[in-house]
Amino acid sequence: MASLMTAQRLGIEPFSDSAPVELYPGSASADAEVVIQAVYRQILGNAYVMESERIAVPESQLKSGSISVREFVRQVAKSELYRSRFFENCPRYRAIELNFKHFLGRAPNDLEEMRAHSTILDNQGFDAEIDSYIDSDEYNQCFGENVVPYYRGFSTEGNEKMVGFTRLFQLYRGYANSDKACGKQSRLNREVIQNTASPIYIGSTSQVIPGISGGGRGQFYRLSVVQAAGAGRMARIRKSSMEYLVPYEQLSWKLQQINKQGGKVTSIIPA
Known part of the structure; x- marks a missing residue:
């Protein structure tokens, strides 16, 4: 879908030609460090991570090969750093839409998905909510054990709703911005509840690609x-x-x- 407009005009140029980051068995420590940085960038929404905030033990385990990239993602997601930034200080639906973005690389498709994860939080708690993404068939098919999650919603995929393409632009605020700096208010509540798509604004102009389902x-x-x-x-x-x-x-x-x-x-x- 991004080929309809240049990636540069849409603001997704850093992702349009980038290959997924993968850690192969037996990779060097330098390769593992690249993966670690990619995981922090994706899972923490492009927010800056201070040296004192890094989770040292899981990093060492990844470098030694005792845990996979998927398990390192899980450790970062369940860390106090993630929880304090994107769960305890965010309204529930904002937290859930960011979980979709960070762990599955897309926006939620509909209100039913949001409600299902809200129910998990109510009945099983934060850790189970994190596991529900990372242990899902979707995560396994897209990323497996060794690929760092990435933004899949910038291109169309089989069996995926095209409405997700427009909604991801509401969650993605440019490569120079972070989810931590973009505020705590949900960006998709109205669209998800009304089952409509979001307009896509091109760069800093007022030109808009209209949403393609609803309105x-x-x-x-x-x-x-x-x-x-x-x-x-x-x-x-x-x-x-x-x-x-x-x-x-x-x-x-x-x-x-x-x-x-x-x-x-x-x-x-x-x-």
Whole structure:
């Protein structure tokens, strides 16, 4: 989905071309240190970690090979550092939406997911809530034992709702910002409760890619598209600019079609 706009304009350039960070069996200590830093960055929401805040024993266990990356993620997530930053000082639904972001790399899909995790907190407590993500089939399929969780929601995946793409932008506030600095208020309460998608604002401009499920029924949008001429020696020179007038109900389908045809959407505005 991110190929519809350049990653730079959307603000996700640091993630668009980055390979997942993985620790292979028998890796050197320097490789383990790279993984440790990646885990802190992802699980703690890009917040700065002081030397005195690092969890030394699990770090040593990871470097020695006695625990996996998944278990190191679990130790960081259950640490007092994580708990104090993203659980004890946050409203419940803010804590849950950040758990989805930090551990599964996506935004919650719907209110039922949020309620299910709220029930876990009520009945089993904080540690069980953390385990429910890290021991899930989804975590296992996406990251396994040795891959550091990363933001999956910036690209479309099979069997995933496209609404998650728009919602992750509400949770992701740019590579220079941290979840600790972005406040304690939930960013998705209204969208999740109303089952609507969030608008995506491009960079610091007021241009917006509308949400693609919920709101705007009957609205038309004007899409400006640059389409490459196709394969051949002159393909880099000859490009065609086109506009489409698309009803809201067909917007998601049309964007996917343009993407498959190699087009680049330069603007989406209400008609």
